[in-house]
Each structure stands twice: as structure tokens, then as C-alpha cells.
Amino acid sequence: MSVTREEVLRIAQLAELHVEEEQLPALVEQMSRIIDYVAQLSQLPAGETVKPFLAGPDAARFRPDEVKPIPLARPPADMAPAFKEGYFLVPKLEQFEQGNGAAEEE
Amino acid sequence: MTTVAEAVATARATVERLTKVKRLHGLLTPTTELRKSLLQQAQAAHPSGVLYGMPVVVKDNICTLDFTTTCGSKVLEGWRAPYDATAVARLRAAGALIAGKSNCDEFAMGSSTEHSAYGRVLHPLDKTRVPGGSSGGSAALVGAGAVPAALGSETGGSVRQPAAFCGVVGIKPTYGRVSRYGLVAFGSSLDQIGVFGRSVHDAARVLSVISGRDPRDATCEDRDPLRLPTVPESLQGFVIGLPKEYFPAELDPAVRRACDRAIRMMRELGAAVREVSLPHTPYAVPTYYVIAPAEASSNLARYDGVRYGPRFNGATDLRSLYRSTRGQGFGPEVRRRILVGTYVLSSGYYDAYYRRAQQMRALIAQDFRNVFDRGVDLLFTPTVPSPAFKAGEKLADPIAMYMSDIFTVTANLAGLPAISLPIGRVKGLPIGGQLIGQAFLEDEMIEAAYALERVVPATDEA
Numbered sequence: 001m002s003v004t005r006e007e008v009l010r011i012a013q014l015a016e017l018h019v020e021e022e023q024l025p026a027l028v029e030q031m032s033r034i035i036d037y038v039a040q041l042s043q044l045p046a047g048e049t050v051k052p053f054l055a056g057p058d059a060a061r062f063r064p065d066e067v068k069p070i071p072l073a074r075p076p077a078d079m080a081p082a083f084k085e086g087y088f089l090v091p092k093l094e095q096f097e098q099g100n101g102a103a104e105e106e
Numbered sequence: 107m108t109t110v111a112e113a114v115a116t117a118r119a120t121v122e123r124l125t126k127v128k129r130l131h132g133l134l135t136p137t138t139e140l141r142k143s144l145l146q147q148a149q150a151a152h153p154s155g156v157l158y159g160m161p162v163v164v165k166d167n168i169c170t171l172d173f174t175t176t177c178g179s180k181v182l183e184g185w186r187a188p189y190d191a192t193a194v195a196r197l198r199a200a201g202a203l204i205a206g207k208s209n210c211d212e213f214a215m216g217s218s219t220e221h222s223a224y225g226r227v228l229h230p231l232d233k234t235r236v237p238g239g240s241s242g243g244s245a246a247l248v249g250a251g252a253v254p255a256a257l258g259s260e261t262g263g264s265v266r267q268p269a270a271f272c273g274v275v276g277i278k279p280t281y282g283r284v285s286r287y288g289l290v291a292f293g294s295s296l297d298q299i300g301v302f303g304r305s306v307h308d309a310a311r312v313l314s315v316i317s318g319r320d321p322r323d324a325t326c327e328d329r330d331p332l333r334l335p336t337v338p339e340s341l342q343g344f345v346i347g348l349p350k351e352y353f354p355a356e357l358d359p360a361v362r363r364a365c366d367r368a369i370r371m372m373r374e375l376g377a378a379v380r381e382v383s384l385p386h387t388p389y390a391v392p393t394y395y396v397i398a399p400a401e402a403s404s405n406l407a408r409y410d411g412v413r414y415g416p417r418f419n420g421a422t423d424l425r426s427l428y429r430s431t432r433g434q435g436f437g438p439e440v441r442r443r444i445l446v447g448t449y450v451l452s453s454g455y456y457d458a459y460y461r462r463a464q465q466m467r468a469l470i471a472q473d474f475r476n477v478f479d480r481g482v483d484l485l486f487t488p489t490v491p492s493p494a495f496k497a498g499e500k501l502a503d504p505i506a507m508y509m510s511d512i513f514t515v516t517a518n519l520a521g522l523p524a525i526s527l528p529i530g531r532v533k534g535l536p537i538g539g540q541l542i543g544q545a546f547l548e549d550e551m552i553e554a555a556y557a558l559e560r561v562v563p564a565t566d567e568a
Contacts, residue, residue, distance in 0.1 A: 088412050
């Protein structure tokens, strides 16, 4: 396997994605196959220089720097799972709940 | 159609037709909601619009004020957009009736419409087979004759591949031809809204209405809407290239026969046909499956349980809220692509995968420029290597599923327009032929498609 169980868990953490234990073996196998498959791109010489391809207009068009709110048919309160007094509500950060206020280390 | 009464009659007939094909599971909008909305729309639509009274189904990853926009995902279950996508607003302004939202692979990730959280879509001619994907609901409903046209979206072939499977016309416009405002983002450098139609004319009419500049999308070109070409008498003056990489020895024999017949007919119509080469084609699928997941992993970061849709409970802190919402809200294909995308962008792998894929994308785009610079107007290829496959056949093997995009992803990577139209059948299943055009020359591509459509026996066995 080119991708290990530990790598999948690390990547899932980076992607903020919970992966169930029973999903792991299939995920490791399928991700390994996909990564092995796309590895054929390494046949391209590393030094080969090509002008990068950008889809779309050659130059980004800028709008005038004016604040023009787009009228929404529904306010954020109708879309968000939890909303109060103009704010999206979320659970507290763990470290603050524990009362130490220290930055979480990864 | 010129009167409100006729538009109302069309609205009623559309609801009946869509109800009759409910078993396909192509439409996500409940019938009662659809009936009420369509009748209101028919009474309010302006009779002078060029699409007045034309029912158009919209893929569920394109925002509409009425109906939910779920992208086929649990994570957006019940979500109603606060605005219409520009393409939808333009359809309404032209008098079209938005005939509900069509089922699709979750966040447009898939080639079979088996990856919707709301169940798989059935092929309109064979319920044991897939309609293609990711815009399978739109393709199946047009293929079943329930509506004359539908919107889909393309990131790697999600309009042309299901169009080929379902025996309808599918157009992917040049990147920047149609505004992406209101199209839920998957791979932003690849995504485009595309169109399905029963005929080239139906699809082209809808495309001309939704195309053109839009200040709300910086990647939309500052151009006028597409002007429809006339139906040509012949293909005199057209040079059609046949890229040899798209006709491999292992190509399905019936697909090859159908293509050979279409090529012969284009010659008989006066086109000059010559073999060409796009040498980096074999790397297109791996390139796509690095770039698209990388962009998806970034675009889908917003579905975190804070700003949209359901929040999966049980989280005691913010990070576990993110992780549990995303872990439970996304299906297996979306989870897999987010993980692959995060992997190829992560420290230590970025140069080996993502940078290489970007270099390869540039070479693939250069291949097309080289061919077009040598006097070729259009390229003709099969749309898909085989007809519609059986449901479940490729679910356990993501690479096999990805390979069904092998002839379509290149146009997305190079930002070019392409059209799939039916060119024959094998054992009753449709086969699609593809014309790839030069950037912003959709009119030439549609002109050639008109000519081919008139002569090719689309429902005959190849």
C-alpha cells in the first residue's frame, strides 16, 4: 500500500473529516490505488518548463471598489443551523471550556 | 407559443410527464411543490421571451430561489438558496419554466449518478443500467421525453457522458462562456454549466440564453451571448481532425462502427477529415484526478456545520462539530475525493502530484492549440468508450469509474467547448459522438453538429 492507515488518519485530520474505524481498510486500499494511478504523472520530467495554463480571461477584471450588498431573498438566519443576534453560533472551543486558553497544538 | 393559457397547459403537461417517469428517480422536487410552482411561473412568465413556456429542469447543484438546492448531499438537505444562479435568472427572463431540480452525484462527483444521497437514477431505456453522471437526472429526464431541455454542470464530462448514455444532446461551453454565479463550486478552474436537449437546436437555444458576460463572476468572459448559427447545407470548408489517441484498439467495436459511420457521413457532407495526434491524452485522467479533488478539498471546506444545512449533533467542541458534520454529511465518494485532494496538496506531496498535474494540464492544452493552429476546425471523437454500464458494476473500483471520463476530461482541462450527440445504438443503448471546438467558437461546433444530426441515423444499430 502506498498510503498507510496513519497517513489516511493524518489527512482526515487536516481535512476536518471524521473517518469511522470500519471505513479505514477500504479507504486505505482505494486511496492507495488512486495515488498509485496518478503517480504516472511523475513520468513528466521535473525540469520541463511549460507556460502555466489558466482557464478563463487572461486578466482578472476588477469591479469598482464599492460596497454593494447583494439583496438575499433569505437572511443568514434561515440558512444557518444556529444563528443569534447577527452571529453564527458554534460550540465553544475545547481549550476555553477547559479554562486554560492555550492554543491547541497539532 | 404566445399565450398564458398555452404556457399553463404546457406547465400541466410537464407535471404529468415528470410524474409518469418518477420511477427513474431523476427529479428531486416533490410533485405537489412542482405543480404549484410551475403553474405560478406559467402565469407570471413574460410571453415575449424567446423560451416562453419551455420547461427546463435544473441540476440540483445550481441555485434556485424556489425548490431546495442539495447537490445530492445530506450536508445540504433542505437548503434553499437565497438567490437564483445567473443562468437560472436568464432562463426565467426568457420565459422558460423551471421544472424542478434533478438528481445528481453528490456535489457532482461521479460518473453514474449512483453517488446521490437521495438514491440512484435509472437509465431511461434500461433500469438495470446507469444514466451516466454526474448530471444523470437531467440526462434521464430529457432522454425519457419528460422535458425538452435541462441544465447540468461539467467538471470532467458530467453533461456529455450522460448525454451519450441517454441518447440526447449535451453541450459543454467554453470555460468563461456561461457565468458560474450560483453554480455550487466543485473544481473552480474546470466547472461550467452545460445544457441538455432533445436536439442540437433545443440545447443551443438554451445555451444562447444563459451565455454572456456577468459582473458577478470574474471568470466569465466579457462577451455577448452566443449567437445561434443557421443549419448548414453541407460541411464544405470544415476540417475535422480525428485524434488517434481517442480511437484505441480496445475501443468497443460498436462504438467504433458508429463513429466510422458518422465520419463517413461528415466526409459525404463535404468535410475534409484527417488524423491528428494529441500526445498527452493518456495523462488526462490522472491529471484531472489530481486537480479536481485538490480544488474540491478547498471548495468543500465551507460545509462545516456552521454556515449551511444540518448540524450533526453530539459535538462537544468546534473541531468535533466540523469533523462529525463533514464525516456524517458527506458520502463515500466525496469523502474519498476530499482526502485525495488534501493528500496531493499536503506538504511533501505538492510538487510530486499537484505541480506535475498543473504542468501536464498546460501540455494537454498545448496539444489542442497545436492541432487547431494547423488548420483543423473541430475534432471528432467518441464521447465515451462504451455504452451505459450496469448499475453497481464500477462502484467498488474508483479507477474503472474514472476511466469512463477518458474522452471528456481533456476539453475541461483545456477549457474548450464540446458537444455530444447521438450517433447510433448498440443493442438498443445509445452511443454518443463528440465534437470538440476552439475556445469561444461554439457557433462553428453547433453548425457542424446541426449538419451531422440531420444525416446520422441516431436510433439505428451501429
